[in-house]
Amino acid sequence: MKLPRRFFQPLATGAPAPFRELPVRLERMIHFVPPHNDKVRARVPELAGTVDVVLGNLEDAVPADQKEAARKGFVAMAQATDFAATGTGLWTRINALNSPWILDDLFTIVAEVGSKLDVVMVPKVEGPWDIHYIDQLLAQLEARHGVTKPILVHAILETAEGVANVDAIASASPRMHGMSLGPADLAASRGMKTTRVGGGHPDYRVIADPAGDAPRASAQQDLWHYTIARMVDACMANGIKAFYGPFGDFSDGDACEAQFRNAFLMGCAGAWTLHPSQVAIAKRVFAPDPAEVAFAARIVEAMPDGTGAVMLDGKMQDDATWKQAKVIVDLAKLVAAKDPELAAVYKLG
């Protein structure tokens, strides 16, 4: 184990010091762009103002013979747009650590656009050793290319071994930004019997006890509840952010919304959007409900220093509910700063 006093030291001479606190950013959706697709890439300048994060995907969903084109496409799209001007994050998902592409991904991208890049998403992270490797390599590349703002690392939780090591991954480095659930790879890794990319499964249910001849009530359960809960606890315990990953059935907006909302209520900050139709869903879900914001604002106002106990509409409020209210009010302020329509609805000072 590294000594606490060394935790925040740069890992290479000339690399920037890691952030002590994560930059405060609204990240309701991480929008995936296939950078080898010229038509979609051409839309990025216009898209950038409408999403919180643009991610150029180099890993799964990019055919092996298009990996180089995707890497070049990402560099081109990063150079062509001023993402910071709209407060939009620029991320990339690199290929896996055991793939033949990862070195070229990192070497090229940090050299060409390292100063514009906010976060590197690392797939199939199995344990803290994967983060340590990326951490060291990024520090060396930042130093070589004069990158002065540390590039953060976001892990995808998508293997059984990764879930077993989720706490150690979350605390592996001050470079950690957060984690996303990867339900497709995780299902494969666990030997789950589903071909879906996220969401529920009609056969995963509980059934009521028999009661005479009456039909037995039955309800579908959330396949991902356990993993999301573990991920949220690991992330929040380490001051980093948790995200739901992909929802693959673009034709089922209701199910996508339900999955996103469960993740939001459990503590996730956002989710991936793979198709333009999912952006509006993420915007709806990952912003607090106006009525909840109004009530939370009343709690904060009723307990200016956050201590004591008061009654509001017959409901007891104390230091704990004040903290719950603060989470909602702080998020509403962040959303309001980016979204004038919601700002008008929230009416926060």
Ligand SMILES: CC(=O)SCCNC(=O)CCNC(=O)[C@H](O)C(C)(C)COP(=O)(O)OP(=O)(O)OC[C@H]1O[C@@H](n2cnc3c(N)ncnc32)[C@H](O)[C@@H]1OP(=O)(O)O
């Ligand atoms: C398990 C995992 O790893 S998930 C992460 C990996 N997967 C991805 O990154 C997939 C990202 N998404 C995509 O590549 C695309 O959405 C595809 C290939 C799946 C489907 O694309 P299409 O067949 O073009 O879908 P569709 O016809 O419904 O698209 C409608 C329009 O939205 C555009 N569009 C589709 N996806 C995107 C996107 N991610 N970003 C921006 N525009 C998009 C299409 O180009 C199309 O534009 P047009 O109307 O001008 O022709």
Ligand SMILES: O=CC(=O)O
């Ligand atoms: O990468 C995402 C996944 O679900 O797998």
Ligand SMILES: [Mg+2]
């Ligand atoms: Mg995956």
